[in-house]
Amino acid sequence: MPRRSSFTTWMLGLGLLFLYLPMAVLVVYSFNSSRLVTVWAGFSTHWYVELFRDQQILSAVWMSLRIAFFAASMAVCLGTVAAFVMTRFGHFRGKTALSSMVTAPLVMPEVITGLSLLLLFVQMAELIGWPADRGMATIWIAHTTFCSAYVAVVVAARLREIDRSVEEAAMDLGSPPLKTFFSITLPVIAPALVAGWLLAFTLSLDDLVIASFVSGPGANTLPMVVFSSVRMGVSPKINALATLIILVVSLATLLAWLLMRRNEIKRRAMADG
Amino acid sequence: MILQSRWKALVRRWRLGRRATVALPLVWLTLFFLLPFAIVLKISLAEATIAVPPYGPLVEWADSSLHVALNLGNYLFLLSDSLYVAAYWGSIKIAFVATLCCLLLGYPMAYAMARAPARWQLLLLLLVMLPSWTSFLIRVYAWMGILSNSGLLNNLMLGLGMIDSPLRMMNTRFAVIVGIVYAYLPFMVLPLYAHLTRLDNSLLEAAQDLGARKVVAFLKVTLPLSMGGIVAGCMLVFIPAVGEFVIPELLGGPDTLMIGKILWEEFFLNRDWPVAAALAMVMLLLLLVPIVWFHRYQSRELAK
Numbered sequence: 001m002p003r004r005s006s007f008t009t010w011m012l013g014l015g016l017l018f019l020y021l022p023m024a025v026l027v028v029y030s031f032n033s034s035r036l037v038t039v040w041a042g043f044s045t046h047w048y049v050e051l052f053r054d055q056q057i058l059s060a061v062w063m064s065l066r067i068a069f070f071a072a073s074m075a076v077c078l079g080t081v082a083a084f085v086m087t088r089f090g091h092f093r094g095k096t097a098l099s100s101m102v103t104a105p106l107v108m109p110e111v112i113t114g115l116s117l118l119l120l121f122v123q124m125a126e127l128i129g130w131p132a133d134r135g136m137a138t139i140w141i142a143h144t145t146f147c148s149a150y151v152a153v154v155v156a157a158r159l160r161e162i163d164r165s166v167e168e169a170a171m172d173l174g175s176p177p178l179k180t181f182f183s184i185t186l187p188v189i190a191p192a193l194v195a196g197w198l199l200a201f202t203l204s205l206d207d208l209v210i211a212s213f214v215s216g217p218g219a220n221t222l223p224m225v226v227f228s229s230v231r232m233g234v235s236p237k238i239n240a241l242a243t244l245i246i247l248v249v250s251l252a253t254l255l256a257w258l259l260m261r262r263n264e265i266k267r268r269a270m271a272d273g
Numbered sequence: 274m275i276l277q278s279r280w281k282a283l284v285r286r287w288r289l290g291r292r293a294t295v296a297l298p299l300v301w302l303t304l305f306f307l308l309p310f311a312i313v314l315k316i317s318l319a320e321a322t323i324a325v326p327p328y329g330p331l332v333e334w335a336d337s338s339l340h341v342a343l344n345l346g347n348y349l350f351l352l353s354d355s356l357y358v359a360a361y362w363g364s365i366k367i368a369f370v371a372t373l374c375c376l377l378l379g380y381p382m383a384y385a386m387a388r389a390p391a392r393w394q395l396l397l398l399l400l401v402m403l404p405s406w407t408s409f410l411i412r413v414y415a416w417m418g419i420l421s422n423s424g425l426l427n428n429l430m431l432g433l434g435m436i437d438s439p440l441r442m443m444n445t446r447f448a449v450i451v452g453i454v455y456a457y458l459p460f461m462v463l464p465l466y467a468h469l470t471r472l473d474n475s476l477l478e479a480a481q482d483l484g485a486r487k488v489v490a491f492l493k494v495t496l497p498l499s500m501g502g503i504v505a506g507c508m509l510v511f512i513p514a515v516g517e518f519v520i521p522e523l524l525g526g527p528d529t530l531m532i533g534k535i536l537w538e539e540f541f542l543n544r545d546w547p548v549a550a551a552l553a554m555v556m557l558l559l560l561l562v563p564i565v566w567f568h569r570y571q572s573r574e575l576a577k
Binding site: 006007008009011012014015016018019020022023025026029078079081082084085089092094097098099100101102103104105106107108109110111112113115116117119120122123126141142144145148152153176177178202205206208209213223226227230231238241242245246249250252253256257260261264 | 287290291294295297298299301302303305306307308309310312313316326378379381382384385386388395396397399400401402403404406407408409410411412414415416417418419425455458459462508509512513515516517518519522523533536537540546549550553556557560563564567568571572
């Protein structure tokens, strides 16, 4: 098919422009020396220095990274088990209930999820005395719950794609199910687990609404600190923070793209040769 | 004999393992997803009190008899105050318009991506995904600087002589819709792209061979076959958009009533937990049809 610049190609270009222009603006204005965001007053890295002096932001970054790490790890365990149950176990009692609960957090409005989890924690504190104060643990539980839904979808997609005959052969040769899972299935779906972990990690890092509901007064994640400073008005420090986040994500994406492209080239070469 | 009993033990162990495997996600989700909704329902029926936590008990043991007080007052209160009804209606309207804009922009994008040469597809996919991996909050914040009265867009249009005085774009419904479209566009493009790449090209070629014009072939073949992607994309945008809090809080004004924001204020500022719970229950009820719709589609995909 000859490539022409058709209507849809134009729309794709327009859509990408729409997606990237606001981020480009943030990056440019993070180097603005003026406090006013819209007035350009010369190049400066002043706001980056300010950002790294802000103790509140730094401790919030550390808190968010820890929560995201633990939530993503637990979500991968739960999500993988859920995906495995959904795709490999035939019919069993409670399957409909489980599949509803696995996918529902994907679309549930965040305010509802946040509110309901907080009310649960309050109720639990009343009944069994735990959690006495809300913070890292409660945010971890909340993030694990909604992140495992995303992991389950990613892993289930991979589980459906892979060839089951190797698994079946191992079972026929007398390998117990657990061993088959760890020695055959797990290595094959490893890329999906990595993708799911990264997805859960970014989702947890990004969440503001649910964390705000389920955290106590002492525990602040990065989005919560950013939100309270943004609500006061536009702050150039946030532009610097945004630029750093965009930089990290772009580098990670570039790396992922290079890796995936190398794999694809290798695969094609193997298929040809 | 011995073999048989060993076999039985193996089967038993296998069944036990199977049950334990099912139990792990089932117990976690029941505890942290289903049970919380039951508690929201319970508290929406309770009476607000000035206490910690700020709601009254549903079941009370008083005067040596059991009192069960189901209080529908919170729900009646929601109906009687036009603010809440307007907020529900406003949320649905804004979410609907934003979803439509996402679809109109996202469909051609996904179509062009699916038609692009294979070596470009991965790159394009990553380009569409990348914004959603950076912070949601910061992407919404970017629009504050663009849309404000002294913002970039107004400065640009003034400079070009397109307008004489700055347009008021910040704190309007327009800004909220732009924010939702911007934040959720990748969620529309992804399922559409997934469906459009799986499309069998021979069907389209057959239609064209049989003399269908491009537009007709698109309407009769491509569009119906990508319906699953359209439904998934629209639900992924519409449902969270109805309950959106961050976007109306940062970009919206006093005239943009959205239920997520009202719920937040009712909960954190007024500290009226029962009314907030009732607001959440009604929101859930309104979203039940689209959520079930999405779930049906998703479980079909999961089971495939």
